[in-house]
Amino acid sequence: VIAIYPPGGDPDALLDVIQDSVEQIQRDLDADELDRCRIGVLSRYLRGTDSVMNRALTIAPLEQQRGHAELINELPAALSAVTVAEVKAAAAKWFTANQRSVLDWQPGAKNGAGK
Numbered sequence: 001v002i003a004i005y006p007p008g009g010d011p012d013a014l015l016d017v018i019q020d021s022v023e024q025i026q027r028d029l030d031a032d033e034l035d036r037c038r039i040g041v042l043s044r045y046l047r048g049t050d051s052v053m054n055r056a057l058t059i060a061p062l063e064q065q066r067g068h069a070e071l072i073n074e075l076p077a078a079l080s081a082v083t084v085a086e087v088k089a090a091a092a093k094w095f096t097a098n099q100r101s102v103l104d105w106q107p108g109a110k111n112g113a114g115k
Contacts, residue, residue, distance in 0.1 A: 001095075011104050022095040026088050034084050042076055 005014045049055050049072060063069035093099075 022091055025091045029084055031084055
């Protein structure tokens with residue numbers, strides 16, 4: 001999750017909202033919501049891998065990192081098979097406060113002004 005808050009914003013409030021959203025997924029996710037999400041993810045994936053160049057750019061790391069370029073064709077079926085219980089379990093396991101890293105980057109003044 002990447003979140004950007006406005007200057008003067010409260011990073012802890014933002015983290016609280018993110019945590020509330022994760023807890024809502026753990027509590028309230030249902031099959032209809034998962035289907036809507038799945039359709040969006042699959043359509044973006046298929047649209048993104050439609051051109052020859054994008055297919056090649058997707059296949060290369062699959063082969064290099066996994067030794068299995070065929071994953072490009074297997075991912076849609078794997079994504080389609082994800083269940084509500086699996087999403088809730090993943091959210092409960094991986095999206096907890098003790099599993100996250102937070103970088104609060106405060107940029108300096110522009111062009112060396114204020115030195």
